[in-house]
Amino acid sequence: MATMENLIGLVNRIQRACTVLGDYGGGDNSFSSLWEALPSVAVVGGQSSGKSSVLESIVGRDFLPRGSGIVTRRPLVLQLHKIDDGSEEYAEFLHMPRRKFTNFAYVRQEIQDETDRVTGKTKQISPVPIHLSIYSPNVVNLTLIDLPGLTKFAVEGQPESIAQDIETMVRSYVEKPNSIILAISPANQDIATSDAIKLAREVDPTGERTFGVLTKLDLMDKGTNALDVLEGRSYRLQRPWVGIVNRSQADINKNTNMTVARRKEQEYFATSPDYAHLASKMGSEYLAKLLSKHLESVIRSRIPSITSLINKTIDELESEMDHLGRPIAVDAGAQLYTILELCRAFDKIFKEHLDGGRPGGDRIYGVFDNQLPAAIKKLPFDRHLSMQNVRRIVSEADGYQPHLIAPEQGYRRLIEGSLKHFRGPAEASVDAVHFVLKELVRMSISETQELRRFPTLQAEIAAASGEALERFREEGKKTVLRLVDMEASYLTVEFFRKLPQEVDRVGNPGERGGNTGERGGNPQGERGGNPQGERGRGSNPGGERGRGENASERGGIPTASNVDRYSDGHFRRIASNVSAYVGMVSDTLRNTIPKAVVYCQVREAKMSLLNNFYAQLGKKEGKQLGLMLDEDPALMEKRQQCAKRLELYKAARDEIDTVSWAR
Numbered sequence: 001m002a003t004m005e006n007l008i009g010l011v012n013r014i015q016r017a018c019t020v021l022g023d024y025g026g027g028d029n030s031f032s033s034l035w036e037a038l039p040s041v042a043v044v045g046g047q048s049s050g051k052s053s054v055l056e057s058i059v060g061r062d063f064l065p066r067g068s069g070i071v072t073r074r075p076l077v078l079q080l081h082k083i084d085d086g087s088e089e090y091a092e093f094l095h096m097p098r099r100k101f102t103n104f105a106y107v108r109q110e111i112q113d114e115t116d117r118v119t120g121k122t123k124q125i126s127p128v129p130i131h132l133s134i135y136s137p138n139v140v141n142l143t144l145i146d147l148p149g150l151t152k153f154a155v156e157g158q159p160e161s162i163a164q165d166i167e168t169m170v171r172s173y174v175e176k177p178n179s180i181i182l183a184i185s186p187a188n189q190d191i192a193t194s195d196a197i198k199l200a201r202e203v204d205p206t207g208e209r210t211f212g213v214l215t216k217l218d219l220m221d222k223g224t225n226a227l228d229v230l231e232g233r234s235y236r237l238q239r240p241w242v243g244i245v246n247r248s249q250a251d252i253n254k255n256t257n258m259t260v261a262r263r264k265e266q267e268y269f270a271t272s273p274d275y276a277h278l279a280s281k282m283g284s285e286y287l288a289k290l291l292s293k294h295l296e297s298v299i300r301s302r303i304p305s306i307t308s309l310i311n312k313t314i315d316e317l318e319s320e321m322d323h324l325g326r327p328i329a330v331d332a333g334a335q336l337y338t339i340l341e342l343c344r345a346f347d348k349i350f351k352e353h354l355d356g357g358r359p360g361g362d363r364i365y366g367v368f369d370n371q372l373p374a375a376i377k378k379l380p381f382d383r384h385l386s387m388q389n390v391r392r393i394v395s396e397a398d399g400y401q402p403h404l405i406a407p408e409q410g411y412r413r414l415i416e417g418s419l420k421h422f423r424g425p426a427e428a429s430v431d432a433v434h435f436v437l438k439e440l441v442r443m444s445i446s447e448t449q450e451l452r453r454f455p456t457l458q459a460e461i462a463a464a465s466g467e468a469l470e471r472f473r474e475e476g477k478k479t480v481l482r483l484v485d486m487e488a489s490y491l492t493v494e495f496f497r498k499l500p501q502e503v504d505r506v507g508n509p510g511e512r513g514g515n516t517g518e519r520g521g522n523p524q525g526e527r528g529g530n531p532q533g534e535r536g537r538g539s540n541p542g543g544e545r546g547r548g549e550n551a552s553e554r555g556g557i558p559t560a561s562n563v564d565r566y567s568d569g570h571f572r573r574i575a576s577n578v579s580a581y582v583g584m585v586s587d588t589l590r591n592t593i594p595k596a597v598v599y600c601q602v603r604e605a606k607m608s609l610l611n612n613f614y615a616q617l618g619k620k621e622g623k624q625l626g627l628m629l630d631e632d633p634a635l636m637e638k639r640q641q642c643a644k645r646l647e648l649y650k651a652a653r654d655e656i657d658t659v660s661w662a663r
């Protein structure tokens, strides 16, 4: 007995917990259902077949709503608990845990009210069960699920689809393999037309889990009996048929007591010439005991599979909880700690992106190695150093007095004008790296698993990183532009000195008789010696082209004239010299711009991306910190659900363990 109480009580407790979580048969459940795994007795029958009467008889109490039309519109999970003789009988609803009903008329009223609370007064049906527990010395431990009566037609006020809806709902309960079907048919109708048997046959063709109950035996035509059915000849089931005689409508109207009714039922069978030989296996009391015993044995046989389902689900839920993250602490210190931990996790991933290990950092090198050189290559030096432009700039720089030897001012302007072009690629490199860094921040945020739950903090980190990167970008721009400006502000004199000297027919007409192009060949090439631009003019900046011109000039008219000096060759040489100089600067900048960018942006991002954010965090109060850890509501809901289910399954496991030990 102890075992039986334990097992059925165990299933009762698990069933109640399932309902609290919305896990019940017929419901729209996306998760694997523990409810489905629990054996239960589902009561099915056509309208007026005597379903309510059977249930009340099993309980020994009037407590079910009565009336015309479809009265049972939600499943009623009726859990019967045997208590010690002499103890007071009472009922309890799961949805009203603190109220004990001792008056069963109120129980009936509450079933009606609770039905209406979910379905409205529209006479709709709902699969959400009502849980009613009855504690009584006059019951056996048993759980029965009362379902709406199968019907053919909708009555006034009910939707046309009601018959189909009821069948669908009833079917969802009885088709699961763990369901024991209590199929109720009235004896005064042909068994072949019984709605209950029809459905049972469909979902349990072997009759293995169907108990046939035949009501209204007393209402059969005189001279007929139901022995063919009760003895299994009309419709064979693997379980015995049980005949029942409930209170008639007249008895109900007279308020005939249940105890009296049960006694009368026993007398009916004992004295019936047709059924006396079956008397010990007939009647509602026998039915209750039979079901209780059967339910207990089914539960016992299912315990291993229930246990393994529970263990498997616990594992799944535990890993789901790990995935969703544990609940957040409430005190400010712990919250700050959590935020810092989350930032650190993000920062670590961000660094991995930069240093390698995660992709993306290489795109920064791509900027230096491809984009910057390509952008420099595209600079319009050709246009700037075209003959026409060189001539114009040099002439403008000369003013009213054409240059005598080398156009010092002209050179400077040409060089400055050229170097200005480097500002574009320099700034573009800063921007390109900025966007790579921004993208890496975005990727790192989304890759930080721990941050997933906290959309607000994600946004804060994104904003703080964005601000920091913006500052680094400003700094980067200032620095690279400074590099370019520095190049323009002081030219490398050595470059010009190293250029081969042009024959200097103007300054030193007799000297050396030619320009070998060697610096040493022009003793006057010293700044002091030939301050008037000898350097510029004497140099051969352009390399090949310049040298070629040198040669042709050497062969030119001995006395330099303006015409001579301003010939195309002369300007071409200037362009070539400037071009070579710019080329040298370009090589330098190709190396120094990346250094500046890395120094100002990449290195800073690695070292101090969230420094400002940390400083601000320190000033925040608990409430503000809490807001940052504001979780995605959907996720919070999911975790709560997950935690509740985990609790349920763990409680179920503990319950099963206790029962297993008691066995």
Ligand SMILES: Nc1nc2c(ncn2[C@@H]2O[C@H](COP(=O)(O)OP(=O)(O)OP(=O)(O)O)[C@@H](O)[C@H]2O)c(=O)[nH]1
Pocket (backbone or CB within 6 Å): 045, 046, 047, 048, 049, 050, 051, 052, 053, 054, 067, 069, 070, 071, 072, 149, 215, 216, 217, 218, 219, 244, 245, 246, 247, 248, 249, 250, 252
């Ligand atoms: N004489 C007699 N009347 C019965 C018996 N069983 C049920 N009745 C009567 O049949 C009518 C319908 O019985 P219920 O128990 O309400 O049947 P139900 O299947 O629950 O009906 P609905 O909930 O309306 O679908 C009532 O008037 C009962 O008194 C029985 O065995 N003998």
